[in-house]
Amino acid sequence: MKRWSIFACAMFAFSQSAAAQDDAERWHQLTRGDVEAAYQQLIEDHPALSTAINDAELRARLETGRALALERAAQVSSIEGYAATMAGLANVVGDKHVWSRLVAPAHSVQWAGIITARQGERFVVLEHDNAGEGASLAGAALVSCDGVMADDFAAAKLGGFRAVWSIEAQRIQSAPFLLVDDGNPFVLRPQTCIFERDGQRTEHTLFWREIARTDLAPHIRRAQNRGAPGHGLRTFDGGMWISLQTLNDDALAVVAAARESQSRLRASPIVVVDMRGNGGGSSSYGDQIARVLFGDARFNHVIRGGARCNVVWRVSPRNVAQMRSYEERFRQSNPSFAGEMRRAVQRAEQAQAAGREFTGPTECPSRRAASGAPPAQTATGRIVLLTDNACFSSCLLVADNFRRLGALHVGQATDAATHYFEVREDPLPSGLSFFSTLQAFSPGSLARLGPFAPGAAYDGDMADTAALEGWIEEVVAAR
Template identity: 40%
Template structure:
């Protein structure tokens, strides 16, 4: 892995030389040159293709994030003098948009980190030491709660670091997902290295610990992260009876979810008559939400499921941002479908034709964006809705964990609006922007993503807080099922 990294360093130096060597400083510092080129290309990718960057949509929040992203790139460029600094600038750029569908993936393997032997986890809204490798002078800290670092209160300290380079600091699921890396240094020069932190034992005793930083490789960190975080919940796939009724295991909404839909259809009569039906979305990171809607229709009936699948707005619809890049992506999608599913091929072919027409007519969106489609108007122009009668006799229960993202959030929205009792753990959040695609950046060692479509009339999906938080281990399905069965 180190050899591969050194090869990319050589590539970076060669790239700087080929740039003409107009500035000696740039030639001596190829990482800044690469950061400048890649960041510019990433911003242009978003500006030219993302629906939120088009001013006619009037998404002032997104436009403000875009301005902040540009400003932070400019401010940080002078500090880029190594691969870790370049990596931090690019990951920070992606994090500025507050949308996990916008990412920047590195193709370089950089295995070294510095750590103080401590891996944090997120438990009950606090940072807790989940695993530790003690040095000769280190106090035992597993189970202790982090109180502060270098005099800064722990919650503010953690949220600031995660918010700047990792994710949305206001979303509990994203705080939990990034907790393990808070006391692991990746060479980011834009974050200070903490020297001392205060921890509190379960009994209330406080310990100030000087942090002894030492080198470690990433593969050696992962066992500590697994120990700190525990086994991640996984619903599995299929429909099975349990003590309370029936349990629908739906760990993914990818193509294999069709088999679960088929099982629900076979058991439809029993499921509708059951005293309780549980939709288990643990570990579900998304896919195609139509599978969840199909399950809802089979359980509660077409009218009830369709009426409650999404908010009602007088101004709504799906609109693609018109651009050459988005058209090329649609053409590639269409070409991959040739000789396959004829219905999907016809659908994407129609999208290609619409995009071509939009470019010819110099429109910003296809179909043409209506005047009512600004974010503010769309969200304030909603009708009250009536609840169609469900064809289920029993109770619906929804189980989620923090992995629920993208189409899983749409599934959660559908079942919550159908009146399902939501239990488990809070979900992540996803915006109304859809259809992610990824491009290689000029350096050749990194990618960046954008989105291409907006759902007008919809707000963001999530985060969804459960009505009842499960305090046990969500990875233990048997214990979870016993607990749910008692929710009468």
């Protein structure tokens, strides 16, 4: 009987082990399949990887990233490992428009009760939920974790999965996640970290515990140091203030208000265009406000006066299907855009019939503005552009235009993107996540748009509008 019990236990253990092996193999296959599908999506649809453009640097990064992702796939045994593998693959593209997104992310993560913020060149503790852990570490700078220096730890954990590490804005955005554990098995989960404050170093043992993502979110937002001005036009002590937090439909009313107040804006000693928190949308709203402030003559000379090179789409089957969907989707709500897409689809069909990869030329003369001196701006006062680290996508186009037109750029440095546009995400074969690509190319744009560094940098709280108003008045008065 005893021998039978031992045999039964052994068989149970074997069956459990076999089941675990089968489960692990399923994760390996599932992850490999999605890695290859995402890779093919980029190869077939991203403009940079076409024969006509053939961005060798991006192609090399993608091949290296694919090899690493397949290596990681062989180690994946959970949804967390899967998510990290796909995030790492997306990150090698070097443009936040390319992402991996889980269909159903976990409701909670682990954290050490510590939220760090990027301040200058350091990662500083902004918040410390230190119940039962002794003195608060708030204000202390992170020196190292488990013997790994803070910069190296952050570059591996955040720069490999969450951020393009060469862009300071993305270091700021990702810094609060440094001591948050989402289950990524390919990065360090430290046990002990060293912090420094007032020249004194403290070794701190981390106490990891669960926190709901919804509870974590407000801590993350505070540490990212962004503003949220909303939308509208108002006065302030120094002049007029235009709040433009997005470039979506909410911006329509701002454009209308700017046109109605054109005389007041042009006579104001200072006009601030506040784009804090702006992650993009349609740059046309920013262009319309720029025309109000700088005048059509200056805008046309500086922005429209050089070579006119249209955005062109890569005519892969999936990209063309997306173009057709835009035509249908906006037929009633935005007939002008729908008409533009209908003409783009016609060009795509002609390109396909002729064996061309794009709807138009992929080369453009380098000159961005007309020759000769531009006309003076119409506004008599100082135009000030205010940004924070959230400025991305179409916000970058608007920021570039305002800077070229002569606006004084203040606040924080912007994020950065590339000269590829029109993002689309597709479900991957596993059904666990989506993966995105870009579909169009702007031959007249800079290869990397941003980051744009302000002429006057603000190192305070970007959410404190009252303090920013006074500071901007001082900056303008000093110039």
